[in-house]
Amino acid sequence: MIYRFAGPVIRPSAVWRRYSTQVVGDSTLKKLLQSNAHVGKEVTVNGWVRSVRKLKNVAFADVADGTTEKSLMVVMKPDQGKLLSTGACISITGSLEPSKGKGQDLELVASEGETAINVLGESSPEYPFQKKYHSPEFLRSIPQFRWKGARNSSVLRYRSYAQSQFAKYFEQNDYTMVNSPIVTSSDCEGAGETFSINPPQFFGEKGANLTVSSQLHLEVFAASLTRVWNMAPAFRAEESDTNRHLSEFWMVEAELAFTRSLEDVLAVAEGMIRAANPLGNERAMNNILSSIRDEEKRNVVKARWESLVNNGEPWARITYTEAVKLIQESGEKLKPIEWGQDLASEHEKYLAGKVFKGPVFVTDYPKSIKPFYMKPSGDGTVACFDLLVPELGELIGGSLREDNYDNLLQAMKDADMNIQDLDWYLDLRKFGSFPHGGFGMGFERFVCYICGVENIRDAIGFPRWAGSCVC
Amino acid sequence: MIYRFAGPVIRPSAVWRRYSTQVVGDSTLKKLLQSNAHVGKEVTVNGWVRSVRKLKNVAFADVADGTTEKSLMVVMKPDQGKLLSTGACISITGSLEPSKGKGQDLELVASEGETAINVLGESSPEYPFQKKYHSPEFLRSIPQFRWKGARNSSVLRYRSYAQSQFAKYFEQNDYTMVNSPIVTSSDCEGAGETFSINPPQFFGEKGANLTVSSQLHLEVFAASLTRVWNMAPAFRAEESDTNRHLSEFWMVEAELAFTRSLEDVLAVAEGMIRAANPLGNERAMNNILSSIRDEEKRNVVKARWESLVNNGEPWARITYTEAVKLIQESGEKLKPIEWGQDLASEHEKYLAGKVFKGPVFVTDYPKSIKPFYMKPSGDGTVACFDLLVPELGELIGGSLREDNYDNLLQAMKDADMNIQDLDWYLDLRKFGSFPHGGFGMGFERFVCYICGVENIRDAIGFPRWAGSCVC
Numbered sequence: 001m002i003y004r005f006a007g008p009v010i011r012p013s014a015v016w017r018r019y020s021t022q023v024v025g026d027s028t029l030k031k032l033l034q035s036n037a038h039v040g041k042e043v044t045v046n047g048w049v050r051s052v053r054k055l056k057n058v059a060f061a062d063v064a065d066g067t068t069e070k071s072l073m074v075v076m077k078p079d080q081g082k083l084l085s086t087g088a089c090i091s092i093t094g095s096l097e098p099s100k101g102k103g104q105d106l107e108l109v110a111s112e113g114e115t116a117i118n119v120l121g122e123s124s125p126e127y128p129f130q131k132k133y134h135s136p137e138f139l140r141s142i143p144q145f146r147w148k149g150a151r152n153s154s155v156l157r158y159r160s161y162a163q164s165q166f167a168k169y170f171e172q173n174d175y176t177m178v179n180s181p182i183v184t185s186s187d188c189e190g191a192g193e194t195f196s197i198n199p200p201q202f203f204g205e206k207g208a209n210l211t212v213s214s215q216l217h218l219e220v221f222a223a224s225l226t227r228v229w230n231m232a233p234a235f236r237a238e239e240s241d242t243n244r245h246l247s248e249f250w251m252v253e254a255e256l257a258f259t260r261s262l263e264d265v266l267a268v269a270e271g272m273i274r275a276a277n278p279l280g281n282e283r284a285m286n287n288i289l290s291s292i293r294d295e296e297k298r299n300v301v302k303a304r305w306e307s308l309v310n311n312g313e314p315w316a317r318i319t320y321t322e323a324v325k326l327i328q329e330s331g332e333k334l335k336p337i338e339w340g341q342d343l344a345s346e347h348e349k350y351l352a353g354k355v356f357k358g359p360v361f362v363t364d365y366p367k368s369i370k371p372f373y374m375k376p377s378g379d380g381t382v383a384c385f386d387l388l389v390p391e392l393g394e395l396i397g398g399s400l401r402e403d404n405y406d407n408l409l410q411a412m413k414d415a416d417m418n419i420q421d422l423d424w425y426l427d428l429r430k431f432g433s434f435p436h437g438g439f440g441m442g443f444e445r446f447v448c449y450i451c452g453v454e455n456i457r458d459a460i461g462f463p464r465w466a467g468s469c470v471c
Numbered sequence: 472m473i474y475r476f477a478g479p480v481i482r483p484s485a486v487w488r489r490y491s492t493q494v495v496g497d498s499t500l501k502k503l504l505q506s507n508a509h510v511g512k513e514v515t516v517n518g519w520v521r522s523v524r525k526l527k528n529v530a531f532a533d534v535a536d537g538t539t540e541k542s543l544m545v546v547m548k549p550d551q552g553k554l555l556s557t558g559a560c561i562s563i564t565g566s567l568e569p570s571k572g573k574g575q576d577l578e579l580v581a582s583e584g585e586t587a588i589n590v591l592g593e594s595s596p597e598y599p600f601q602k603k604y605h606s607p608e609f610l611r612s613i614p615q616f617r618w619k620g621a622r623n624s625s626v627l628r629y630r631s632y633a634q635s636q637f638a639k640y641f642e643q644n645d646y647t648m649v650n651s652p653i654v655t656s657s658d659c660e661g662a663g664e665t666f667s668i669n670p671p672q673f674f675g676e677k678g679a680n681l682t683v684s685s686q687l688h689l690e691v692f693a694a695s696l697t698r699v700w701n702m703a704p705a706f707r708a709e710e711s712d713t714n715r716h717l718s719e720f721w722m723v724e725a726e727l728a729f730t731r732s733l734e735d736v737l738a739v740a741e742g743m744i745r746a747a748n749p750l751g752n753e754r755a756m757n758n759i760l761s762s763i764r765d766e767e768k769r770n771v772v773k774a775r776w777e778s779l780v781n782n783g784e785p786w787a788r789i790t791y792t793e794a795v796k797l798i799q800e801s802g803e804k805l806k807p808i809e810w811g812q813d814l815a816s817e818h819e820k821y822l823a824g825k826v827f828k829g830p831v832f833v834t835d836y837p838k839s840i841k842p843f844y845m846k847p848s849g850d851g852t853v854a855c856f857d858l859l860v861p862e863l864g865e866l867i868g869g870s871l872r873e874d875n876y877d878n879l880l881q882a883m884k885d886a887d888m889n890i891q892d893l894d895w896y897l898d899l900r901k902f903g904s905f906p907h908g909g910f911g912m913g914f915e916r917f918v919c920y921i922c923g924v925e926n927i928r929d930a931i932g933f934p935r936w937a938g939s940c941v942c
Contacts, residue, residue, distance in 0.1 A: 028645040028697060046697070046729040048903050065728075066696035067645045089903040091729070120729075121874070121904030128902075144895040145902070147695035156696060160648040164638055174499040174538045177631040181933035182653065182681075182704045183666075183719050185940045195654075196669040197681070202708060202718070203940035210653075210668070217933060217942075224618035225537035225627060226499060226517070233653045233704070237673060247673070248654050257536075258517040258562070403592070424615040424942045431599075431616070432519050432560040433592030462652035462688060469656045469674035471688075471895045 030067035033106060038096045045072060045108055048148060049088045049123070051131040054081050063090065063108075066153045069287040073099060073107040080110055080117050086131050087123030087148075092116060136458055143462055143471055154291035155451050155459060161284045162276040162447065163231065166252060169275035173268070175227040175254065180214035182233060186421060187212065193237040195247075206421075210235035213440060214253050216373075216425050219401065222255040222436055223428050229254040231443065239466045243455040244392070246444060248464040255438035262383045262400055265437040266361050269387060269396050270315055272441075273359075278450060279305045288451050301452040307358035307390070316360040320381065323351055323362050330355075342369045343386075345393045353390035361385045372411040375400040375437075383437070392449050398439025405429040501538035503567065504577060515564045516543060516579055519619060520594070522602040523555045534561065534579075537624050540758040544570065544578040551581055551588050557602050558594030558619075563587060607929050614933055614942055625762035626922050626930060632755045633747040633918065634702065637723060640746035644739070646698040646725065651685035653704060657892060658683070664708040666718075677892075681706035684911060685724050687844075687896050690872065693726040693907055694899050700725040702914065710937045714926040715863070717915060719935040726909035733854045733871055736908040737832050740858060740867050741786055743912075744830075749921065750776045759922050772923040778829035778861070787831040791852065794822055794833050801826075813840045814857075816864045824861035832856045843882040846871040846908075854908075863920050869910025876900035 029047060032038050047065035059081025064071035074092055084090065094110040101107065110116045129145040139146040147153050170177065185206045187194060194209040201207065211217075214230050221228040234251045254268055278284040285305075292298045318326075324339050327347050332354070335344050343351075343362070352360050364381040367374070374382035377400075384399035402408045408429050412419055419426070428434075447459040457463035462471065500518060503509050518536035530552025535542035545563055555561065565581040572578065581587045600616040610617040618624050641648065656677045658665060665680040672678065682688075685701050692699040705722045725739055749755040756776075763769045789797075795810050798818050803825070806815050814822075814833070823831050835852040838845070845853035848871075855870035873879045879900050883890055890897070899905075918930040928934035933942065 030645045046905075048694075048905075067647070067698060087903045089905045120906060121900070121902070123902045126902075142895075144691050144694070144898045147692065153695050156649060156692070157647055159650070163648055164642060167635055167638055171635060174501045176538070176628055177634055178627060178932055179630065179704075179721055181719060181935065181940075183706075183935050183940055184933075184942070186942050195673070198667040198669060199708065202666070202937060203935060204938055206940075208935075208940045220615050221618065221627070221932065223519075223615070224624050227538060233650075235654075237670065248652060250650055424613075427615045429592070431592070431594045431597075432558045434517075434519075434560045435591060461649055461692065462655075464652065464654050464674060464679075466673060467675055469652075469654055469677075469679045471655070471657050 028067040029063075029065045029070060029072060032096065033068060033070050033072070039098065039106065041096060042093060042111065043096050043108070044091060044093045045074075046091045046120075047072070047089070049084050049086055049090060050148075050150070051086055052081060052084045054078060059084070061090075063092070064148075064150070064153075066148070066157075069150070069154055069157065069283075069290045070104070071150070073101060073104055074110055075107055076110040076117065077112070083117070083119050083122075085123045085125070085127070087127040087129060087145075088119055089121035089123075091118040091120055136455055140457060140463065141470075147461070151291045152458065154287050155447060155453060156461070157287050158278070158284065158451050159443075159447055159459075161278075161281070161287070162443075162450070165276040165280075166229070166231070166272055169272050170227075170229045170254070173227065173271070175229045175256075176221070176225045178218070178221045178225070178228045178230050180211070180217040180221070180230050180232050180253075182211050183208045184211045184217070185209070186216060186425070195235050195237045212236055214251065215255070215438065215440060216422075218253055218255040218438060219425070219428055219436065222257045222438070223432070223434060226257045227254075228256075241466065243457075244445060244448070246456055246460065246463055246465055249456075249460065250443040251440050252443050252446075253438065253440040255436060257434045257436045259437055260400070260435045262363060262377075262385060262437060265398050265400065265439055266315075266317070266385060269398060269439050269441070270359075273308060273396075273446070276446075276450070277305055277308050279309060292452060297452055301450075304390070304449065304452075310358055315358070315387075316356045317363060318351070318356075318360060319363050320365045323347075326351065326355060340366050340368060348386070348388045348393035349391060352388040352393070357390065359387060359389050359395075361387055370399070372415040372417065373399075373401050373408070375402045376407075385439075387441075389449055392445060395445055395449065396439050396441040398437065400435070400437040403429055403433045403435050405433065499538040500536045500541060500543060504539060504541050504543070509567045510569065510577065512567060513564060513582065514567050514579070515562060516545075517562045517591075518543070518560070520555050520557055520559045520561060521619075521621070522557055523552060525549060525552050530555070532561075534563070535619075535621070535624075537619070537628075540621070540625055540628065540754075540761045541575070542621070544572060544575055545581055546578055547581045547588065548583070554588070554590050554593075556594045556596070556598070558598040558600060558616075559590055560592035560594075562589040562591055607926055611928060611934065612941075618932070622762045623929065625758050626918060626924060627932070628758050629749070629755065629922050630914075630918055630930075632749075632752070632758070633914075633921070636747040636751075637700070637702070637743055640743050641698075641700045641725070644698065644742070646700045647692070647696045649689070649692045649696070649699045649701050651682070651688040651692070651701050651703050651724075653682050654679045655682045655688070656680070657687060657896070666706050666708045683707060685722065686726070686909065686911060687893075689724055689726040689909060690896070690899055690907065693728045693909070694903070694905060697728045698725075699727075712937065714928075715916060715919070717927055717931065717934055717936055720927075720931065721914040722911050723914050723917075724909065724911040726907060728905045728907045730908055731871070731906045733834060733848075733856060733908060736869050736871065736910055737788070737856060738785075740869060740910050740912070741830075744779060744867075744917070747917075747921070748776055748779050750780060763923060768923055772921075775861070775920065775923075781829055786829070786858075787827045788834060789822070789827075789831060790834050791836045794818075797822065797826060811837050811839060819857070819859045819864035820862060823859040823864070828861065830858060830860050830866075832858055841870070843886040843888065844870075844872050844879065846873045847878075856910075858912075860920055863916060866916055866920065867910050867912040869908065871906070871908040874900055874904045874906050876904065 047063040050062040094108045099107040377383040387396035444459040518534040521533040570578040848854040858867035915930040
């Protein structure tokens with residue numbers, strides 16, 4: 001084949017010969033194992049050794065490439081296994097056969113001879129990620145290797161699956177995916193402490209911060225495109241040293257025009273989460289379950305997924321006022337609460353975990369504890385919601401937005417805000433104002449809940465928190 | 472229906488009555504216009520008035536909601552049109568009928584009576600985005616309204632389409648989508664000036680910067696998952712005041728393990744771009760073309776798409792050495808170049824625009840002008856590539872990565888780098904090293920090229936550059 005070229009003819013071989021000496025492989029474990037098409041055939045597999053067992057007459061290696069939850073057992077002659085150690089990167093040629101061992105359907109029987117097993121990258125006993133129990137704290141100290149294990153890599157694969165499902169859900173419902181800005185000169189009031197940027201006046205006299213929420217900018221997009229969603233990093237400069245806070249995290253946010261019903265917003269939030277339920281996809285389900293060794297924990301996670309299905313019924317709804325009453329009358333040892341105070345994490349967990357035993361939308365919180373932009377719903381409350389889930393508490397927060405110019409301006413004055421800085425936001429209500437609402441979900445909290453990850457630092461590739469940004 | 476609830480039974484009506492007073496509408500223009508299912512029926516349409524024409528016996532309004540490239544012509548009685556002005560947000564009930572006018576298939580004939588047209592948000596003559604020519608500079612000064620026009624909103628819809636197509640392409644090829652960190656303590660050497668973060672020691676003594684490229688972290692993900700891709704914001708603190716630089720932009724990056732052939736990396740880059748070619752999807756094509764008024768410009772854009780199809784043939788490849796020779800022997804008035812110097816933008820445009828008249832991969836640049844991590848390909852060159860396209864120049868850059876520990880360490884010493892800061896990166900070559908490569912594409916440059924946008928500031932929702940971060 002000759003490439004289109006107006007000058008002298010160049011054939012690919014002339015260009016490529018020099019480094020096309022060896023294509024190591026062109027297939028992934030996912031491709032090889034997803035059908036029986038390769039059984040009985042000679043294949044070349046690339047991956048990393050998770051464990052190796054060397055016996056007198058045979059050696060076994062567990063090899064994974066992270067494209068699937070499955071690893072592949074390689075059966076070798078003892079001398080072929082000699083060079084292998086945990087962590088080594090290898091390329092093996094052999095025959096894919098029905099497995100004689102337990103725990104897997106197929107195994108790879110290495111071909112005979114020296115060239116069948118090719119060590120691409122050696123490992124050594126100093127390799128920090130050995131085949132034994134490592135604490136999550138230790139694994140976080142080796143960010144370059146921590147995702148190689150079965151458990152952790154399953155979390156990354158689920159992240160990818162969830163993002164893809166969110167995208168499909170929103171696409172089917174006529175949403176445009178937008179990219180809101182990370183650097184901003186507008187603070188989304190009340191969302192927390194911000195990081196500012198150096199050089200200080202690079203963007204102008206006002207300076208600039210890392211975004212704490214995309215909401216205000218999403219409203220601009222919604223004013224043009226009606227239905228928008230966004231997945232973007234957000235930042236909070238808080239010292240919180242908890243298992244559910246990060247300084248850098250990803251948020252999934254949606255904003256929809258032309259609704260005066262909070263129920264519409266709830267339906268979108270619910271639909272989005274349902275779309276990413278692992279129960280809807282066998283691969284996603286197996287990806288997570290196969291990575292959890294403890295059966296009891298597997299059952300806890302499966303029960304969560306079932307509770308999100310909720311037999312196909314819409315999730316429970318309750319107002320804040322009713323929630324406070326339930327807590328007050330619970331007879332449980334809970335922190336006392338009066339109407340007007342925010343729910344504490346233990347209240348949230350009680351409501352979702354003990355009362356509803358599944359997801360529950362708590363709506364209509366007092367105006368005084370919510371940001372300026374929420375639309376009043378009467379009696380000192382605003383048309384907002386938090387989605388609570390058992391054991392975790394708040395997963396999503398959202399509201400209808402105040403679309404009346406005078407009311408919004410008054411709310412901003414009442415909140416003692418800098419009105420000039422947000423004139424662009426007010427303008428959305430001045431010209432062509434539209435009834436709308438939306439919500440935001442911390443993606444890593446969601447990943448924790450679905451995958452049964454206990455510390456949010458283990459639900460994101462490179463977690464950042466106060467004092468920690470190791471690479 | 473009764474919601475699952477362990478306490479007193481709550482019926483939805485009790486919770487919702489208070490703000491479910493009016494659901495304005497539940498359909499988008501996209502849904503209404505994508506089939507003939509609604510023709511002859513009464514529908515309610517929500518959107519913003521792009522223009523209005525009031526005659527003696529009839530009034531017309533062009534209404535759009537941004538979910539599709541199409542707007543809808545509304546035909547009204549003169550008194551119904553009285554309240555309408557450009558920019559107003561309206562909800563109209565009427566009958567969807569085959570259009571008698573030119574330029575659209577369907578029109579909405581408003582029902583009779585006062586309630587048929589409901590002004591949700593008024594506009595006024597002070598509305599800054601009127602139905603007339605506004606310069607891109609002016610539109611950038613009204614970020615809250617600039618995306619409402621047909622041209623600009625088509626760019627946002629294409630961004631969404633392209634992201635969705637990238638995701639599908641990578642998913643089909645067993646890639647995991649990952650999210651690399653934005654805040655980092657590691658500089659991806661040579662990628663440009665960085666922004667640092669305040670409070671200065673929040674993350675530790677070293678401080679932290681906004682990422683300039685996700686590549687180094689992507690290599691960690693590839694060491695666990697084999698094939699990964701990423702779409703994330705990147706930041707450059709450069710004062711460049713050009714039509715192709717932003718301080719905040721989005722990058723699409725991919726990293727693939729188990730290749731020693733740069734050709735594999737090129738194939739992925741090419742496949743990804745082909746997947747988002749508007750020619751592959753009638754809606755994507757019409758979205759862009761219908762927003763370009765000038766026929767000549769429409770043809771330029773279509774020709775670009777055709778050049779990316781390239782009759783199904785792989786795109787042209789040429790080495791840097793051959794490229795330099797072509798420039799030297801071109802007989803054109805170009806900036807002189809000697810082997811060893813980087814290609815200037817005018818050289819890139821000459822090669823792609825005049826010689827190849829389409830996309831061309833230029834490979835094997837001199838090692839001296841490329842970053843430390845690229846793998847040598849012989850004769851002082853490295854196994855890297857830039858993808859050049861006519862009129863724009865560089866669109867993608869990528870390479871094979873040095874996977875030998877000793878060689879990488881030496882390259883870092885030669886580049887006078889802080890080796891301790893990148894020990895985690897070196898570790899990838901110390902334990903289980905793997906042959907790999909990857910690339911990065913500036914997403915907004917790609918959007919400019921595909922949509923025919925001349926200034927990169929008009930290819931992103933809220934552009935940031937030196938001196939500008941207005942909201």
